[in-house]
Amino acid sequence: MKTNDVIFQTIAKVVFFMIIFFAVHLFFAGHYHPGGGFVGGLLTSGAIVLLMLAFDMKTIKKGFLIDFKWLISLGLLFSAGTAAGSLIFNVPFFTHAYDYFQLPLFGKTSLHTAMLFDLGVYLVVIGVTMTIIQTIGESE
Amino acid sequence: MSLLHWAILAPFIMAACVPFVRKKATAIHTGWFVLILPLVLFVSFLQYLPVTMKNDSIMQTADWIPSLGINFTAYVDGLSLLFVLLITGIGALVVLYSIYYLSKTKESLQHFYVYLLMFMGAMLGVVLSDNVITLYMFWELTSISSFLLIAYWFDRDRSRYGALKSMLITVFGGLMMLGGFLVLSIMGNTFSIRELAAQAPELNNHPLFLLAMILILFGAFTKSAQFPFYIWLPDAMEAPTPVSAYLHSATMVKAGIYLVARFSPIFAFSGYWFWIVGTVGLFTMVWASFNAVKQTDLKGILAFSTVSQLGLIMSLLGAGSAALHFDSLDDNLYTAAVIAAVFHLINHATFKGSLFMVTGIIDHETGTRDIRRLGGLMSLMPITFTLSVIGAFSMAGLPPFNGFLSKEMFLLSMVQLAELDLFNLETWGLLFPVLAWIGSVFTFIYSMIIVFRVFGGKFQPEKLEKKPHEAPFGMLISPIVLASLVILFGLFPNLLSYSLIQPAAASIVPSIIPNGGQLDVHISFWHGFTTEFMMTIGVVIIGIILYKFLPKWIGMYDYFPGKVTLNNLYNASLYTAERGSHSLTKSYMTGFIRSYLVYIFAFFITILGFTIWVKGAFRFDSSNTASIGFYEVGLVIVLLIATATILIAKSRLTSIISLGAVGYSVSLFFIIFRAPDLALTQLVIETVSTALFLLCFYHLPKLSRHEEKRRFQIGNAVIAAGVGLIVALIGISAHSTKLFPSINEYYIKNTYTKAGGENMVNVILVDFRGFDTLFEIAVLSVAALGIYGLIKLRLEKGGEQNENE
Numbered sequence: 001m002k003t004n005d006v007i008f009q010t011i012a013k014v015v016f017f018m019i020i021f022f023a024v025h026l027f028f029a030g031h032y033h034p035g036g037g038f039v040g041g042l043l044t045s046g047a048i049v050l051l052m053l054a055f056d057m058k059t060i061k062k063g064f065l066i067d068f069k070w071l072i073s074l075g076l077l078f079s080a081g082t083a084a085g086s087l088i089f090n091v092p093f094f095t096h097a098y099d100y101f102q103l104p105l106f107g108k109t110s111l112h113t114a115m116l117f118d119l120g121v122y123l124v125v126i127g128v129t130m131t132i133i134q135t136i137g138e139s140e
Numbered sequence: 141m142s143l144l145h146w147a148i149l150a151p152f153i154m155a156a157c158v159p160f161v162r163k164k165a166t167a168i169h170t171g172w173f174v175l176i177l178p179l180v181l182f183v184s185f186l187q188y189l190p191v192t193m194k195n196d197s198i199m200q201t202a203d204w205i206p207s208l209g210i211n212f213t214a215y216v217d218g219l220s221l222l223f224v225l226l227i228t229g230i231g232a233l234v235v236l237y238s239i240y241y242l243s244k245t246k247e248s249l250q251h252f253y254v255y256l257l258m259f260m261g262a263m264l265g266v267v268l269s270d271n272v273i274t275l276y277m278f279w280e281l282t283s284i285s286s287f288l289l290i291a292y293w294f295d296r297d298r299s300r301y302g303a304l305k306s307m308l309i310t311v312f313g314g315l316m317m318l319g320g321f322l323v324l325s326i327m328g329n330t331f332s333i334r335e336l337a338a339q340a341p342e343l344n345n346h347p348l349f350l351l352a353m354i355l356i357l358f359g360a361f362t363k364s365a366q367f368p369f370y371i372w373l374p375d376a377m378e379a380p381t382p383v384s385a386y387l388h389s390a391t392m393v394k395a396g397i398y399l400v401a402r403f404s405p406i407f408a409f410s411g412y413w414f415w416i417v418g419t420v421g422l423f424t425m426v427w428a429s430f431n432a433v434k435q436t437d438l439k440g441i442l443a444f445s446t447v448s449q450l451g452l453i454m455s456l457l458g459a460g461s462a463a464l465h466f467d468s469l470d471d472n473l474y475t476a477a478v479i480a481a482v483f484h485l486i487n488h489a490t491f492k493g494s495l496f497m498v499t500g501i502i503d504h505e506t507g508t509r510d511i512r513r514l515g516g517l518m519s520l521m522p523i524t525f526t527l528s529v530i531g532a533f534s535m536a537g538l539p540p541f542n543g544f545l546s547k548e549m550f551l552l553s554m555v556q557l558a559e560l561d562l563f564n565l566e567t568w569g570l571l572f573p574v575l576a577w578i579g580s581v582f583t584f585i586y587s588m589i590i591v592f593r594v595f596g597g598k599f600q601p602e603k604l605e606k607k608p609h610e611a612p613f614g615m616l617i618s619p620i621v622l623a624s625l626v627i628l629f630g631l632f633p634n635l636l637s638y639s640l641i642q643p644a645a646a647s648i649v650p651s652i653i654p655n656g657g658q659l660d661v662h663i664s665f666w667h668g669f670t671t672e673f674m675m676t677i678g679v680v681i682i683g684i685i686l687y688k689f690l691p692k693w694i695g696m697y698d699y700f701p702g703k704v705t706l707n708n709l710y711n712a713s714l715y716t717a718e719r720g721s722h723s724l725t726k727s728y729m730t731g732f733i734r735s736y737l738v739y740i741f742a743f744f745i746t747i748l749g750f751t752i753w754v755k756g757a758f759r760f761d762s763s764n765t766a767s768i769g770f771y772e773v774g775l776v777i778v779l780l781i782a783t784a785t786i787l788i789a790k791s792r793l794t795s796i797i798s799l800g801a802v803g804y805s806v807s808l809f810f811i812i813f814r815a816p817d818l819a820l821t822q823l824v825i826e827t828v829s830t831a832l833f834l835l836c837f838y839h840l841p842k843l844s845r846h847e848e849k850r851r852f853q854i855g856n857a858v859i860a861a862g863v864g865l866i867v868a869l870i871g872i873s874a875h876s877t878k879l880f881p882s883i884n885e886y887y888i889k890n891t892y893t894k895a896g897g898e899n900m901v902n903v904i905l906v907d908f909r910g911f912d913t914l915f916e917i918a919v920l921s922v923a924a925l926g927i928y929g930l931i932k933l934r935l936e937k938g939g940e941q942n943e944n945e
Contacts, residue, residue, distance in 0.1 A: 026820075029899075030899060030902045030906075031896075031897040031898065031899055031902055031903065031906075032899055033898070033899055034816035034817045034820060034899060034901075035817070035820070035899070035902070036899070036901075036905065036906070037906075038821060039817070039820045039821055039824065042821070042824040042825070042828070043824065046824065069924075069925070069928070072924060072925075073921075075917065075921075076918065076921060079913075079914050079917060080914060083910065083911075094910050094914075096907050096910075098895075098896040110896060112896055112897070114895070114897070114906040114910070117910055118906050120917070121906070121913060121917055124917040124920060124921055125917070127921070127924065128920045128921060128923065129828070129924075131924040131925075131927070131928055132923075132924050132927050132928075135927055135928045135931050135932065136832075136835060136927070136931065139932075
C-alpha cells in the first residue's frame with residue numbers, strides 16, 4: 001500500500017520557509033538579541049531535515065545542488081579569513097571593526113565584521129549537521 | 141685537540157675506513173691494514189716513557205661540552221701508560237694472530253675489525269680520560285663493542301646468549317658507576333679525576349662518600365668479573381679466540397682493575413675500600429680457581445682462571461690501600477702489594493694472552509676444545525706445547541717464569557696482612573694468607589690440567605674431527621712473542637721495575653711518594669727461605685698430589701648443588717623479571733575499557749580526596765548563595781527522577797528518553813537562570829543527539845539486543861559515588877572561596893561601547909573571545925568529516941571502496 005502524505009508534504013513546504021526565516025532572523029539578531037550563527041545554523045539545517053522527512057533524501061539532494069562538505073570549508077574560510085583580515089590593517093589577529101552606515105533600503109544600519117565571522121559559524125554548522133545526517137541517512 | 145686526542149680517536153677513524161679497505165683490497169687479508177695502527181700507537185706511546193718514569197704526567201684538554209664542565213681531557217701518567225702499552229701491544233699481537241686465525245673468505249672480516257678497532261679506541265679512551273663523563277662514555281663503548289664481538293658468530297645461540305649476558309651485567313655495572321661518578325662530582329664539584337684526588341681528604345668526610353664508592357665499585361666489579369658478577373665471562377668465551385685473548389684476558393676485564401687503581405687515591409683512605417676490594421678480590425680468586433678445575437672446556441678453564449687472576453690483582457689493590465695509612469714508615473710494606481698488583485697485571489696479560497692463543501691454535505688444528513677428547517698432542521704440536529707450558533707454569537707460579545715472582549709477592553702481601561693489625565685485622569687477618577694459599581693450590585692444579593691433559597696422556601685420533609698438526613707459523617708468532625716476554629720478565633724482572641711498574645704504582649698511591657722521589661721497586665728473583673717461598677713449595681707439593689689423585693676427588697664437585705648457582709640465579713631472575721612483568725601487565729591491562737575507567741576514576745578520587753584531606757581544602761560558606769526558588773526545586777526533582785530512571789531502566793529506549801528528559805530539564809534551568817542563548821542551543825542539540833541515540837538503538841545487532849537490566853556491581857557503585865562526592869565537595873569548596881572579583885564587570889561595561897553589540901554572550905563568542913569559537917567550529921568540522929570517513933570508507937569490506945558511490 002502506498003502511503004499518502006500529501007498533508008505532511010504540503011505543510012512541510014510552508015513550514016520550511018517559516019523555519020528558514022526564523023533561523024535567518026536568529027542569525028541576524030545575534031548581536032543584539034539571543035541567537036547567532038550557531039542556533040541559526042542548527043535551525044536552518046532543521047528546516048532542511050524537515051524537507052528530507054517529508055520527501056525523500058534523493059529528491060532533496062537534487063534541490064540543494066551543494067555538497068555540504070564544501071559548505072564546511074567555505075564557513076571555515078569565512079571565519080578564519082575574517083579573523084586574519086585584521087592583520088592587513090596591522091592590528092592584532094581577530095580585531096573586529098564596526099560602524100554605522102546609511103544604506104538605501106535599510107536606513108541607518110550597523111555593519112560589523114563579527115557578522116562575517118558569525119556567517120562562517122552559520123555555514124559550518126549547516127554543513128556539519130547536514131553532512132552527518134546525510135551520511136548516516138544514506139548508509140545501510 | 142692535540143696529538144694525544146687523535147691517538148685515542150685514531151682507531152675509530154680507522155674503523156670507519158675498514159669496510160672500504162675490505163671491499164677494495166680483496167686479495168689481501170684486511171687484518172694487515174689494521175695491524176699498522178696498534179703498532180704505530182704502541183711505538184708512539186713508548187715515547188711517553190721518559191716522562192712517566194720521572195713520575196711526571198701529561199695532560200691535554202679539548203673542549204667537548206664546556207658549559208657543563210665536560211671536557212675531553214687526556215691524561216698520561218704511569219698507570220695509564222702501562223695500560224695503553226698493554227692495549228696497543230697486545231692489540232697488535234692479537235690482530236696479527238687473527239689474520240691467521242680468521243679465514244679471509246669465510247668470515248665477515250670487516251665486522252670483526254670494525255668492532256675490534258672500536259673496542260681498542262674505547263679502551264684507550266677509558267685509560268687516558270681524566271674526565272669521569274668521558275671515561276664513562278668510553279666505558280660503555282667498550283661494553284657495546286665487546287657485546288658485538290662476543291656475538292660475532294651471531295647465528296649461534298650460545299653466542300647471542302653470552303653477548304646478552306655480558307651486556308646486561310656490564311651495562312648494569314656501568315650505570316651504577318655513572319651514578320657513582322655523578323655523586324662524586326657533586327661532592328667534589330668537578331668532573332676531573334685529578335682534581336677530585338686533590339681533595340680526597342675532604343671527600344672522605346663527606347656523607348655521600350660511601351655511596352659513591354660502592355657505586356663505582358659496582359662498575360669495577362662487573363667489568364672485571366668479580367664475584368658475584370663473574371658469570372658473564374665464561375659465557376663470553378663463545379667469541380672468536382682472538383677476541384677472548386684480547387678482551388677477556390688482557391684488556392677489557394682489566395678496565396675494572398684500572399678503575400679501582402685510578403680511584404685508589406680518592407677512596408683508599410677508607411677502611412671500607414680495603415675490606416670490600418680486598419675480600420671480594422680474594423674470594424673471587426679462590427672461588428674461581430676452585431671452579432676452574434671442574435671445567436672440561438679449555439676456554440672455560442681459562443675464563444675461570446682469568447676471573448681468579450683478576451681477583452688476585454683486585455685483592456692486592458685492596459691490600460695496597462693499607463699503604464696510605466702508614467705514610468710515616470720508610471719501608472712501607474703495603475706499597476709492595478700495589479707493586480705486586482701492577483706486576484701481576486703485566487704478567488697476567490702476557491701469559492693469559494699466550495694461553496688463549498694456544499687454545500685457539502688447538503681448537504683450530506684439532507677441531508675441539510674439550511679436554512676429554514684431547515691428549516697426547518705433545519709430539520704432534522711441539523711448539524704449541526712449549527708455549528702452553530710456559531704460559532701455564534707461569535700462571536701456576538713456577539720459577540723461572542714471571543708468574544712465580546708476582547705470585548711470591550702476592551703471598552708476601554697476604555702474609556703481611558695477617559701480621560699487622562689494621563682495621564681490626566687481628567681476628568680475621570689469618571684468613572687472607574690461608575685463602576690465598578688455597579687459591580694458589582687450585583690455580584696450580586688447573587694449570588697442570590691445561591698442560592698435561594691436552595698434551596700428555598694418550599693420543600685419541602678417533603675423537604678428533606681433523607688430523608692435528610702444528611699450526612702455521614704466522615699463527616705462532618704472537619704467542620711466541622708473549623711467551624718470550626713471560627720468560628724475559630721472569631728472568632729480568634727489573635727491566636720493568638723503574639720503567640713501568642714504579643710509575644704505575646706511584647699513580648695508584650701518590651700520597652706516599654716524597655716530592656721528586658721514587659718508590660723503591662726491586663724485584664729480587666731469589667729472596668731467601670721466607671714464609672712465602674715455603675708456601676710456594678707447599679703449593680707445588682700439595683698441587684702435584686691433588687693433581688695425581690684428581691679422578692679420586694673430582695666427584696666432590698657433584699656434591700655441590702647444581703641448581704644453586706649464580707648462573708641459575710641469573711637465568712631465573714631474567715625469567716622471573718620477564719614472566720613477572722608479563723603477568724603484572726596482564727593482570728591490570730585487561731583490555732576492557734571499564735577496567736581502565738575504574739583505574740582512572742579511582743586515581744581521580746584518591747588524588748583529589750587525598751589533596752582535600754591533607755590541605756584541609758574543604759570550605760563551606762553559605763553567605764553568598766542565592767535563595768532557592770519554587771521552580772528550581774521542582775526542576776531538580778524532575779532532573780533527579782530522570783537521572784534515576786536512566787540508571788534503573790530495564791530497556792535502553794527508556795534510558796534514551798530519560799536522557800532526553802534530563803537534557804530538556806537542563807535547558808529549562810538555563811531559562812530560569814536567564815541564559816536564553818544556552819537554552820536555545822541546548823534544546824536543539826538535545827533534540828539532535830536524542831535522534832542520533834535512537835538511530836544507534838535501532839541499529840543494535842539483533843542477537844545481543846536482550847532487554848535486560850544492568851547488573852549491579854558494588855565496586856562500580858562505590859567508584860561512581862566517590863566521584864560524585866569528590867566533585868560535589870570540590871564544587872562547594874570552590875564556590876565558598878571567592879578569591880577575587882569576577883571579570884564579568886568588564887564585559888558588562890564594554891559590550892556596547894567597544895564591540896557594538898548588545899547580546900553579551902554572542903559578543904563574547906565572536907568578538908572578545910572569538911578565537912575559541914574559531915576552533916570550536918573546526919572541531920565540529922573534524923567531527924563531521926570523521927563521521928563521513930567512518931561510514932563511507934570501509935576498507936576491510938572489499939578493498940578500496942569508492943567514497944563517491
